Amino acid sequence: xxxxxxxxxxxxxxxxxxxxxxxxxxxxxxxxxxxxxxxxxxxxxxxxxxxxxxxxxxxxxxxxxxxxxxxxxxxxxxxxxxxxxxxxxxxxxxxxxxxxxxxxxxxxxxxxxxxxxxxxxxxxxxxxxxxxxxxxxxxxxxxxxxxxxxxxxxxxxxxxxxxxxxxxxxxxxxxxxxxxxxxxxxxxxxxxxxxxxxxxxxxxxxxxxxxxxxxxxxxxxxxxxxxxxxxxxxxxxxxxxxxxxxxxxxxxxxxxxxxxxxxxxxxxxxxxxxxxxxxxxxxxxxxxxxxxxxxxxxxxxx
Amino acid sequence: xxxxxxxxxxxxxxxxxxxxxxxxxxxxxxxxxxxxxxxxxxxxxxxxxxxxxxxxxxxxxxxxxxxxxxxxxxxxxxxxxxxxxxxxxxxxxxxxxxxxxxxxxxxxxxxxxxxxxxxxxxxxxxxxxxxxxxxxxxxxxxxxxxxxxxxxxxxxxxxxxxxxxxxxxxxxxxxxxxxxxxxxxxxxxxxxxxxxxxxxxxxxxxxxxxxxxxxxxxxxxxxxxxxxxxxxxxxxxxxxxxxxxxxxxxxxxxxxxxxxxxxxxxxxxxxxxxxxxxxxxxxxxxxxxxxxxxx
Numbered sequence: 001x002x003x004x005x006x007x008x009x010x011x012x013x014x015x016x017x018x019x020x021x022x023x024x025x026x027x028x029x030x031x032x033x034x035x036x037x038x039x040x041x042x043x044x045x046x047x048x049x050x051x052x053x054x055x056x057x058x059x060x061x062x063x064x065x066x067x068x069x070x071x072x073x074x075x076x077x078x079x080x081x082x083x084x085x086x087x088x089x090x091x092x093x094x095x096x097x098x099x100x101x102x103x104x105x106x107x108x109x110x111x112x113x114x115x116x117x118x119x120x121x122x123x124x125x126x127x128x129x130x131x132x133x134x135x136x137x138x139x140x141x142x143x144x145x146x147x148x149x150x151x152x153x154x155x156x157x158x159x160x161x162x163x164x165x166x167x168x169x170x171x172x173x174x175x176x177x178x179x180x181x182x183x184x185x186x187x188x189x190x191x192x193x194x195x196x197x198x199x200x201x202x203x204x205x206x207x208x209x210x211x212x213x214x215x216x217x218x219x220x221x222x223x224x225x226x227x228x229x230x231x232x233x234x235x236x237x238x239x240x241x242x243x244x245x246x247x248x249x250x251x252x253x254x255x256x257x258x259x260x261x262x263x264x265x266x267x268x269x270x271x272x273x274x275x276x277x278x279x280x281x282x283x284x285x286x287x288x289x290x291x292x293x294x295x296x297x298x299x300x301x302x
Numbered sequence: 303x304x305x306x307x308x309x310x311x312x313x314x315x316x317x318x319x320x321x322x323x324x325x326x327x328x329x330x331x332x333x334x335x336x337x338x339x340x341x342x343x344x345x346x347x348x349x350x351x352x353x354x355x356x357x358x359x360x361x362x363x364x365x366x367x368x369x370x371x372x373x374x375x376x377x378x379x380x381x382x383x384x385x386x387x388x389x390x391x392x393x394x395x396x397x398x399x400x401x402x403x404x405x406x407x408x409x410x411x412x413x414x415x416x417x418x419x420x421x422x423x424x425x426x427x428x429x430x431x432x433x434x435x436x437x438x439x440x441x442x443x444x445x446x447x448x449x450x451x452x453x454x455x456x457x458x459x460x461x462x463x464x465x466x467x468x469x470x471x472x473x474x475x476x477x478x479x480x481x482x483x484x485x486x487x488x489x490x491x492x493x494x495x496x497x498x499x500x501x502x503x504x505x506x507x508x509x510x511x512x513x514x515x516x517x518x519x520x521x522x523x524x525x526x527x528x529x530x531x532x533x534x535x536x537x538x539x540x541x542x543x544x545x546x547x548x549x550x551x552x553x554x555x556x557x558x559x560x561x562x563x564x565x566x567x568x569x570x571x572x573x574x575x576x577x578x579x580x581x582x583x584x585x586x587x588x589x590x591x592x593x594x595x596x597x
Contacts, residue, residue, distance in 0.1 A: 067491070069490060069491060070474060071475050142504070142507050142508070142511065143510075146511050146512070147512060150468075154466045154512060155496040155497050155512060156512055157496075157497045239496065239497045239498065240497065240499065241495050241496065241497065241498050251496060251497055253498065261473040261474075261498070261500050262473055262474055266475055
């Protein structure tokens with residue numbers, strides 16, 4: 001019996017013989033079709049909207065134009081998306097680099113070192129952090145964090161501000177996923193480690209963390225997805241200047257912020273070019289989903 | 303053996319959440335796009351009979367105001383008012399072609415547009431703002447140009463404190479940006495921005511949070527902020543104080559009329575709407591959206 005599909009032991013005919021099961025089967029098929037079709041339609045819609053720009057402007061110009069001044073149309077405007085692509089990569093990578101170790105350490109603290117009462121309050125705090133809407137983080141960043149950075153290194157609205165805000169936003173995801181993964185390490189693994197004479201840190205390091213590895217990795221990928229797609233908070237603190245930043249204190253614009261800033265006012269080729277940035281984002285997200293798939297498969301095989 | 307405690311199970315749940323989450327993000331982006339280019343709805347469903355319908359398209363600056371006026375007009379007249387955005391040029395083109403009963407433009411009509419009739423329903427002005435602690439009380443037009451093009455990088459050069467200047471610019475496509483550039487005869491590529499912002503509110507908070515910042519926003523929005531105690535200061539433009547008073551007196555230099563445009567013979571309903579939109583009955587809406595009544 002394949003362990004991952006335990007509900008397939010009932011034969012198809014047995015299920016169909018029951019009217020209730022028949023109804024259930026079809027309502028499930030219908031909802032499966034609807035959710036699948038929705039995804040396809042959105043993809044088709046984004047591609048169709050991006051197509052005029054890809055045809056009139058060409059992929060080459062999205063990579064090689066001098067800058068991003070799209071309102072001049074296909075002939076007068078320039079359409080370089082690379083700075084925004086780099087901006088999205090840098091903010092996301094920076095936030096993951098901070099949030100992943102912090103999240104794992106927070107989970108280890110709660111699972112292995114915190115007294116039960118402290119652990120419970122700690123988890124509650126992290127869940128609270130996860131529940132705060134992104135616009136609130138953005139607002140806080142704009143009125144507190146950005147002026148703080150501006151005092152040392154104007155203008156304040158910068159790659160650094162974006163990374164810090166995103167770290168705060170995705171920390172709960174990495175912490176809670178690592179926490180759940182550590183919690184679901186079978187007790188006998190830990191007992192076995194203890195029986196072999198391993199200390200608490202050695203048991204964590206050599207047994208529990210490797211066993212929880214794929215859960216932690218998928219948590220990090222989930223957090224990456226959130227960081228990639230985050231719009232409002234990033235738009236408020238990043239400065240949104242279209243240029244590849246030379247330092248942490250330079251402003252950046254992400255692909256999502258680009259869409260949110262300009263979509264309401266964009267016409268024709270400009271509008272279509274914004275859908276190209278959306279398409280680029282979709283591709284990045286798809287790559288991430290594939291990565292998550294690979295992590296999962298490696299775990300299942302290994 | 304089914305091991306309930308196997309961490310892989312948790313991983314799979316997390317992964318499917320990941321996928322759902324990402325696609326809902328895509329959905330949100332889609333919704334955003336549709337609302338951005340679609341109707342700024344002023345629909346009321348309370349029509350038992352087939353109601354008369356008024357289609358108004360054009361400038362995204364004027365649209366929120368007209369949508370609000372439309373809601374009030376619908377309630378009193380029992381008609382439907384559809385407001386759609388797409389820029390001033392679309393408003394003028396739609397009024398000409400008859401696709402819309404009324405077009406909206408965030409500028410005055412030009413000489414080549416004499417076939418159209420324009421009705422100003424409100425005025426909007428754009429002023430330069432700096433942080434409240436900035437010692438400066440005035441900037442000349444050439445100084446504004448030099449600061450925004452990055453030729454002056456420190457406030458000391460214009461008689462202020464020793465502090466780096468942070469130029470706050472508007473995002474591409476915004477009409478405020480276009481009007482500002484036109485007034486100072488600048489090209490967006492010449493502007494050396496340190497921060498690019500979307501709406502007025504974000505611009506005001508950015509300037510209030512940085513003592514070296516300079517930006518430009520709608521006068522009404524800036525006055526509201528000052529009244530709320532936000533740390534910004536409105537600078538006079540070409541020697542004229544930036545206030546809703548100078549704006550309504552018609553002497554503030556960087557102003558634009560918010561215009562309703564019709565072509566040919568105006569229908570009775572459209573004419574009633576235009577009269578209503580310019581009447582004191584909607585002045586509160588005009589002020590709420592940080593504009594100045596035209597009357």
